[in-house]
Amino acid sequence: MIRNRDALLDGAQAPALAELALDCVEAGIRAADPERATRERVRLEGGQLTVGGDTYDLAEYDRILVLGGGKAAAGVARGLEATLGDRLSGGVVGVPSDADTSGLDRAEAVTAGHPTPTEGSVTAGQRVLAAARDADARTLVLTVVTGGGSACLAAPAGDLALADLRDVTxxxxxxxxxxxxxxxxxxxxxxxxxxxxxxxxxxxxxxxxLVSDVVGDDPAVVGSGPTAPDRTTYGDALDVLYRYAIDPPAVRAHLEAGARGDHPETPDAEDGAFDRVTNHVLAGARTALDAARDRAAAAGYDPLVLSSRVRGEAQEAALTGVAVAEEALATGDPVDPPAVVLSGGETTVTVRGDGTGGPNGEYALRVALEFGGTDAPVALACVDTDGRDGSAEAAGALVDPGTIEDPAAARDALARSDSHGHLGDRGALVRTGATGTNVNDLRVLVVGRDG
Structure with a gap:
């Protein structure tokens, strides 16, 4: 999975620590693989389809459709086809251009845009809606909602155009x-x-x-919640535009018309539309963390999961990770080395320059700076599980105290939002290519025994 594993280990100060960090990353990404997660959570026994704790008697349905979109949609659809076989009537999923659509026979994959929606996204959205309109009381609609679904399924309301959606986003x-x-x-x-x-x-x-790429796995947030009740209103949407002084005329006119009651409000939790709707998270950040924890334990290291919900500025979050490792080495708290400190979530970057980078690059570079020049027995692998960190082509980075040779240049790279540029020059970038899933950040900090 990690294409440049050997090169990364060749440049590591402590190859054994670095290798375990990469092993944990690979275990986490594999566990979040959407096809694997679907096969594990969606099971067919006789004529009973079980999803999580719910069971559906297939004798009650004339048709079974798979509809949806996002980065992991092809994998989920492939898992459903493997489970249901010819019981699956067909379907449509909108997927990015780099998605692996091999093995899909009954669900049609429509190439859509990501992270910016394209005309293909509109086509995918319209076809999903058309299939949903054709469903009736004897139709079972398996709706695939994954990270990236907002861009892959674009269905502009009313007279709005794709450009309106792109511009306001x-x-x-x-x-x-x-x-x-x-x-x-x-x-x-x-x-x-x-x-x-x-x-x-x-x-x-x-x-x-759902394959969740959001902190907390809220179905109303993943893919903008196509199958979940909405807690917001047209008035709330207008307030957001006013708050940020954004005034696209067509968008504002549409929202104002909705606030007047000219367009139907999004359905809330009391709406009858959800009488026959259930949502299930097949994989999320915790899925990857649990697998990484198991891999660390199997290697004889004490694993500590800090949180699956880390958010905020990547550089600031990095200092917390550093502090935990330093405390562990000094006192044995909150975990006694050898240990692996794990966290997930979605950190952010305030862009200050025109460099190449992302949250995981910034996190890794800040950690490398903090430990730089020391003999601390630590190694960090920090990646976005979809294989692409921010604006960069790499998933993230592998760093240790020997990664940074020129601290001033590293600080300058952070100031210019060029973490991947600097780490790329140091041969520290982790390259996986598109993984076919996305459960956000996965950070693996290996802490060995001091001395």
Whole structure:
């Protein structure tokens, strides 16, 4: 999975620690593989389909469809085809251009744009909606919702155009809007997001199958919640635009019309659209962390999971990781080395320059700086589980106290948001290619015995 493993280990100060860090990363990403997770969580015995704690009698349905989209959608669909075989009637999933669609015979994969939606995203969204409208009370709709689904399934509402969705999303991101604020807007600009897909598919039975890339695994947030109740309103969406002084005319006009009651509000938890809807998280950050923890324990290291919900500025989060490792080496708290300190979540970067980087690159570079020039027995592997960290092609980095030779140059790289540029020159970037999943960041800090 890690394409440049040998080169990374050749450059490591403590190859044994570095190798375990990479082993834990690979174990985490494999566990979050959507096809594997689907086969484990979706089971067919006789005519009974079991998903999590819910069971569906297939004799009650004339058709079974798979509909959805996102980075992991192809893998989930492949797992469903393997489980259901010819019981699956067909379906449509919108996937990025680098998705592995091999083995899909019944579900059609439509190439869509990511991270920016394209006309292919509109096509995928429209076809998913058309199939949902055709569903009836004897249809079982297996709805695949994964990270990247917001971009891969674009269905502009009313008279809005794809450009309107793209422009307002880019403006919100540039302004620093968080995921909840961004979702409040885009849910009210879509015919599919914010529970609309569930409303369109009613009275079919809808089973949401989620691969979560959001902190907390909230179904209303993953892929902008097409099968989940929406807690926000048109008024909330307008407030976000006003807060960030964003004023795209077509978008504002659509939201104002909705606030007046000219467009139907997104369905909330009391809406009858959800009477026959359940949502199940097949894999998330905790899936990867648990697998990495098991791998560390098997190697004889004491694993400590700090949290699956780390967020905030990557550099600041990195200092917490450093502090935990330093305390462990000095006092044996909160874990006695040899140990592996694990965390997941979604850190962010405030872009200050025109370099190449991402949250995991910044986290890793800051850790390397803090330990640089010491003989501390530590190694950190820090990656985005989808294989692409921020604006970079690499997944993240592997660092240790020997990674940084020029601290001033490393600090300058951080100031210019060029973590991957600097780490690339040091041969420290972890390259996996597209992994076909996304459960956000996975950080593995191996702490050996001092001395």
């Amino acid at each position: 880019e403006a919100l991101l540039a302004a620093g809007a968080d995921i909840d604020e961004t979702n409040a807007v885009r849910k009210h600009l879509s015919a599919l997001k914010g529970g609309h897909l569930a409303r369109v598919a009613a009275p079919a039975t809808v089973v949401g199958l």
